Amino acid sequence: MSGATAPLVQVEGIGRVFGAGETAVRALDGVDLSVGAGEVVGLKGPSGSGKSTLLNIIACILEPSAGRLLLGGETVWDGAWRVADLRRLRRERIGFIFQFHNLLPFLDATDNVALAMTLAGADVGTARARARDLLDYLQVGHRATAKPARLSGGEAQRVAIARALANRPRVILADEPTAALDSERARVVMDLLRQVAREQQAAILVVTHDEKIFDRFDRMVALRDGRLEAVA
Numbered sequence: 001m002s003g004a005t006a007p008l009v010q011v012e013g014i015g016r017v018f019g020a021g022e023t024a025v026r027a028l029d030g031v032d033l034s035v036g037a038g039e040v041v042g043l044k045g046p047s048g049s050g051k052s053t054l055l056n057i058i059a060c061i062l063e064p065s066a067g068r069l070l071l072g073g074e075t076v077w078d079g080a081w082r083v084a085d086l087r088r089l090r091r092e093r094i095g096f097i098f099q100f101h102n103l104l105p106f107l108d109a110t111d112n113v114a115l116a117m118t119l120a121g122a123d124v125g126t127a128r129a130r131a132r133d134l135l136d137y138l139q140v141g142h143r144a145t146a147k148p149a150r151l152s153g154g155e156a157q158r159v160a161i162a163r164a165l166a167n168r169p170r171v172i173l174a175d176e177p178t179a180a181l182d183s184e185r186a187r188v189v190m191d192l193l194r195q196v197a198r199e200q201q202a203a204i205l206v207v208t209h210d211e212k213i214f215d216r217f218d219r220m221v222a223l224r225d226g227r228l229e230a231v232a
């Protein structure tokens with residue numbers, strides 16, 4: 001399949017074992033998952049079922065033990081990493097959104113977003129201008145000069161999404177992005193992610209326990225004991 005038409009995320013038979021011998025934990029076992037451009041997929045499963053492990057493997061933070069991982073049609077891991085500069089791949093192709101936004105407390109909203117771009121080589125002026133555009137796009141532009149401690153939970157999460165979008169990644173991974181938000185704010189965040197998927201043709205995978213947003217996904221999948229099952 002060519003890179004142009006392949007799903008942006010292809011997980012094929014991925015396994016991951018932690019430790020060795022009698023204490024080894026098989027966190028993932030033969031997991032297959034594809035996420036296409038414009039698609040928003042939810043990933044649920046009980047505690048310890050392997051959700052974070054899978055997210056970290058797709059983010060190229062954690063090495064699988066078996067299988068194949070392709071991003072944008074390119075093989076990234078098949079027994080070994082196939083990309084020389086993983087840090088650059090993560091910076092350019094993957095946006096990560098965490099449960100507790102992880103914004104830097106001493107930078108205002110604009111600079112939290114701009115920093116992601118300057119680290120990737122953009123000059124400060126360009127980065128700040130794009131950061132302000134992104135904050136406007138995510139309806140939090142009026143808080144551009146506020147430090148994280150002065151933001152509400154929903155505002156901080158939207159700044160964190162702006163930061164994840166800063167380098168125009170095609171793959172966006174989110175770990176419980178709405179867990180700290182009430183229903184209304186959770187829906188706003190999910191609607192924004194859906195908008196991003198549609199307008200930027202990004203593939204979005206969201207780990208969530210949050211039943212109030214289950215209807216916001218194109219598709220839900222579930223992990224159980226390291227194995228993936230479709231959810232009706």
Ligand SMILES: Nc1ncnc2c1ncn2[C@@H]1O[C@H](COP(=O)(O)OP(=O)(O)OP(=O)(O)O)[C@@H](O)[C@H]1O
Binds near residue numbers: 019027045049050051
């Ligand atoms: N670094 C590690 N070393 C050893 N075992 C690990 C490590 N990371 C995860 N595990 C184990 O792998 C399994 C899957 O863990 P993982 O964190 O992926 O689950 P999860 O579904 O994200 O759980 P939660 O919903 O509680 O965050 C668990 O049994 C966990 O204890």
